[in-house]
Structure formats: C-alpha cells, structure tokens
Amino acid sequence: MQRYPIITTRNGKRYFFRFSLMQRVQHIVLFTTVIILALTGFPLRYYDQPWAKPLYSFFGGIDTAPWIHRITGLILLALFLFHTGYWLYLFFKYRIGRLIREKQLSIRNFFKEFFSMEMIPNKKDIYDLIDMFKYLLYLSNKRPHYARISWKEKFDYFAPYWGIPILGPAGVALWFRDEITHYVPGIFLNAFYIMHTDEALLAAIFLFFVHWYNVHYSPEKFPMATVFLTGYLSEDEMIHEHYDEYKRVMIEEGLESDIATLNH
C-alpha cells in the first residue's frame, strides 16, 4: 500500500492526509455512476413532468436510456463488491494479520478490531451528536471535537453502502424479470419495483441535497470542497471539522507546540 505523508506543506500551509488515490478513484466512479443512474432513472419515475421527455431523449429515449441505466448500474454494483473486498482486504491484512502475528486472535478481539474501524459508528459518535445539538441550540458554546471520521461522514458513507444492496439486486431482478419469475412469486416484482424506485429517491435526495450541502454548498465550503480530488484537507478545515484528529496527528508528527486553539 502506498504511503502518503500525513502532513504536507504547500506555500507555507499545512495540509492533512484524508483519502488515498484508490479511495478517491472509487469515489469518482461512485458519484459518476450515481449521477448517470439518476439522470436515466428519474425521467422514468417522473415521466409526466415537463423535463422528463427531453432529458430521456438526451440519453437516447426508451430504446437506449434503459441500457445506459443497466450498464451503469452494473458498474456501480461492481464498485460495491470491489469496495467490500477492498476494506475486507485491509481489515484482514492490517488488523487481523497483526492479531495473528501477536497471537492475540480471539472472537472478542476480532469484534473489537472490527468496531474500532474508522467507518464503524461508535459511542463517541453519539456523544458528538449530543454535543452538536447542544451547540446548535445555544446550550453550549463548545463545538463537538470530531475524530478522523465524523458521524455525518459515516452517515454519508452508509447511505450508499446500505442503498446499493437494496437498489442493485432489485434492479437486476427487474432487468431479468422473466428468469426471476421461475423462482419467486410475481408479487416480488412489485416489491422490487418499490425497493428500486423509492430507495433511489431517498439516495438521490440525500446525496444531492444533504451530502452536497455538507461538502459543497455550505458557507464554509462554497463553491466546492477539493478534498475529494486532492485527498488532503487544509489546516483550517481540519481544526474546524476534525479537531480531535488534528490534535492526534500534530502530536504524532511532533508538532505539539504548533497545535492551534479551536476558536469556538
């Protein structure tokens, strides 16, 4: 695995490592496929809206757009499987491998390692959430000090990670509806249809409004955050959004004396 400098300096400013090239490429494939799927799927759901026909025609109309949708869906499903393999590989190589080397492997330690992974929700997220509401409701003047991944980012992560296993297989079942009816009752097609279209609506609204607001539209980020391209976050953003992680990294890198105070 390529090693990235935890802190890099450019034009006298510190930047903190967030995402590897592999993770950024996966994210690019994810948002590209999701956008294409939305553009080729929603005209069908909202067929009677004035924008539906022109948009669908842009993608080749009823003869071509469904095929673009299906092929793109397959790419997204492949990404889901790849990503699952990716984190499983990292998990077993670096965490379970270490336990094996240290002869510490037990069921308890296995789950302990699993739940200590940075994407898995934990107790601190609940405290952070409470702190955040206290701060937003003017019941505290202290912002929550987020670790490497905040609860919001975990929510952003699990939105597609729970959505794809619902949307994808349902979409494949609707695609191969003739074959599937040899094995399951026909009413499953009704269920797959709702699963596919309504989960897609939830995912699209969440990603295009909430996620994009958090990373692009909010006053701190507008017009666009660049971490998804560069993989690095500026020191100001790090202090503002991941203060606990900022302090940890600064101490780890021997820069304890330079740790800035969080301006609440």
Place this chain on the structure above:
Amino acid sequence: MSYITKYNILITAFVLICLCPNAYVFAADELNCVLCHKYRGLSRIDEAGNFRLYYINQGLFKKGPHKRVQCKDCHVDIEKIPHDPSKNVDCTVECHLTEPSGDEIFTHKPVAEILAKSVHGTEGDDSISIEYPDDYPYCTDCHDQPLYRPLSFFKGHAAGVSKRGLSRCKTCHQTGDFAEDFYNHVTSRLQKMRVSSEIVTLCAKCHGDNKFQERHQLQANIVTSYRETFHGKATYFGSDETPDCIDCHVVYGENVHSIESKSSKSSATHTSNISATCRSSDCHKNAGEHISGYQVHTDYDDPEKYPLQYHMLKFFKFLMAGVMYFFITIIFLELLRRLFPNFSFIKYNDTKA
C-alpha cells in the same frame, strides 16, 4: 358592354369556378356532396351546443379506407340536397361494395356481432348494461376517422402501399386501382394501426373516469396504475414494443372486439390465463408461471387489496421524511448559529472543558 356588366360577369365566373368541383372530386363523389363539404368553414352549433365541423378533406379521404364507398352508402337517410341533419351512421349497413374474395356485399355486421357478445357489448341480461346502456361503446367511439390520422407508419413499419411490393401485383392486375386497394387493405391489417399510447388514451376515455368504473363495479384508477408501470411509462415515451391495454386484455390471436371480462374463464386476464397471456407474445416468452402474480394495476392507496405495496411505500416515505427532516433541521440550526454566533443560553464559558 358597360363596366358594371363586365364586372358582374367576372364575379359570376369566379364564383362558378369556385363552386364547381374539379374532375377528381367528381370521380370520387358521384352525388357531388363536396359541392358544399369542400369548404373548410362548413360548420354549425348543434342542438346540444357542440361545435360540428362538416368539412371533408378530399386529399385525405382518397387515402382512407372508405375511399371507394359513396357518401350515401353510410349516410343512408339523405335523399335531397341541401339535406336536413342526418342520423348517426350505422356501421352495420351493407355498403355497395363487393368483397374481392367473394361475391358478397360488404358490411361490418360480423364485427358488431362479436362486439355485442364481448364485455363491451350489451347482449345478455346484465343489469349494468340495462341500467347504463349509454356507457357501452359504439364503433365510432373507438374508431375515429383514420383519414384524420394520415401518419399511419406505426409500430416501426409504414402501413399501406410499398411500390416495390405493389409492382409484383401489378404484373397481373394492371387495370384500375384493384391492386392498390387490395394491397392496402391487407397490409394495413398486418400491423397495429395505432401506437400504444393512442390505445391507452382511447381506453381512458371511459376507463379513466372513476365514476364510470364505479358504475360498472370496476377497480378505480385503472389507467393511472397502468401508467405507473414500466409498460405505461415506456408507452408514454413512445416505445412501440411495450404492451398497451389491448395486448394484455385480448386473448393472443383473437379479434380485439372479442375482449372479455376478467371474471370470464376464457378471458386473457382471468387468473388462470394471466401467465399464458404474458408469455403468449414476444413480451415475456421466457417468463415463469409465477409472472401471473405480478400486480399490474396496483393502487398504492389501497391497503386492503395491496397490503405489501402499501406498507412498503409507507416505510420508504417515513424513512425519507425522517432522514430529510433530521438533516434539514441540522442545516437550519447550523445557519442560525452562524447568523447569531455570540448568542447563548448559558452564562458561563464551557469551551475550556
């Protein structure tokens, strides 16, 4: 000759030229009905207050299926010109045409007989048909004049005369229009003459009305529910391969006029026949028997009839509402906190903690 006389002669000549039907019109219309009906503005408001247009476009009429039929063959009660308002056309009358395959005089009567026995017919002692006879369709309720639909290249193929195909007929049938007429007659029936969306619109004229559905003890929102399916949406986007009402409700290979109620055992939509109907054409020929369980006309607001769909939809609606309200609240509070950063309900400084 005075200037005024010359002027009158010119005006009279012009009016006569305008009124005089051309040679082509004479050939198609022996009774000279187009003497009046050729005028685009020929119209009136009838007793019911409806606008009625009586203009006949001869160019379109000559391309239509009734081009060899005289006006009086259908409008049988007209005896003199100018005439009184005529009765509605009875499509079962015998036209003065001889069927090319035999010596019989042509009539649409066999179609009317099939229709009478179908779900759209009033034959039998059905109490609904006795109570609401006007709800049942007459030929012209579904068959508008094809001559007003000149673009008849539907389902991916142009109906009607192909000069290359016609050249084979012309080898023997060299005289008259027999080859054109017969070829047109046959080829136009080898494909559907209406696009799927047109069929849906046609059926929706009656079945799209929930009061009509209630009168006939039929499911409400039947057209809306079809339009919510992939079939309906693909049809809306102009697909010529997805099924319309007729494709599913008429037994494959049978005459469309023989459509039956789904309670009839021989109906295409009877529970025992649905899978056969879905698999009978090219649509789902590889589908399993279970395809009959797919509920096409789902009413998402009916928890008794469609509990699975109703509750699944409710779940996703609540999930979406919960997620979105939660995050919109956070975004709103964040913006508020940004707008009034120095306000606080607490009096001590807790940022050092």
